[in-house]
Amino acid sequence: MNKLWLLLSMSLICGAAIAEPPGDPKAVTNEDGKYLDANGDPTFNITDDGTVDWYTFSGYRRYHSDCHVCHGPAGQGSTYAPPLIDSLKSMNYVEYLEVVTNGRQKVGASGNSVMPAFGTNKNVMCYVDDIYVYLRARTAGVGGTGRPPKKEAKPAAFTEAETACMGG
Numbered sequence: 224m225n226k227l228w229l230l231l232s233m234s235l236i237c238g239a240a241i242a243e244p245p246g247d248p249k250a251v252t253n254e255d256g257k258y259l260d261a262n263g264d265p266t267f268n269i270t271d272d273g274t275v276d277w278y279t280f281s282g283y284r285r286y287h288s289d290c291h292v293c294h295g296p297a298g299q300g301s302t303y304a305p306p307l308i309d310s311l312k313s314m315n316y317v318e319y320l321e322v323v324t325n326g327r328q329k330v331g332a333s334g335n336s337v338m339p340a341f342g343t344n345k346n347v348m349c350y351v352d353d354i355y356v357y358l359r360a361r362t363a364g365v366g367g368t369g370r371p372p373k374k375e376a377k378p379a380a381f382t383e384a385e386t387a388c389m390g391g
Contacts, residue, residue: 282357
């Protein structure tokens with residue numbers, strides 16, 4: 224969680240600086256069941272038999288609880304909001320955190336779009352990495368569009384972070 228708040232702080236201080244596109248989503252390390260890419264950003268781990276890591280599974284559940292209404296099933300978009308599986312092709316982790324935390328408004332000749340800020344919503348922010356991991360897998364075209372059929376066991380670190388974040 225410390226890395227998350229550091230990145231959020233840096234993104235807020237730096238403003239709308241142009242960032243690098245997302246890196247290779249391949250998991251290179253595993254810290255207590257949380258997989259990270261070469262940049263240290265959260266990523267997915269899906270085995271050949273379709274087993275997803277716990278954080279991808281959690282992200283699936285949280286996405287469909289809080290994001291699905293606007294962005295459609297499996298991040299594929301809707302008439303109301305864009306497909307996140309396309310957005311994450313060019314949006315890196317810090318940019319994603321910025322938009323989810325602070326929201327975004329785009330005004331143009333073809334219309335207006337507004338992403339509300341979720342920075343004070345614990346049901347989103349306590350799981351913001353999980354949602355990112357799930358969408359990253361969807362962007363890479365792995366994991367399928369439905370509920371993952373198999374998942375790794377819930378790590379103790381997840382339970383501890385969830386309890387601390389939700390105030391339990």
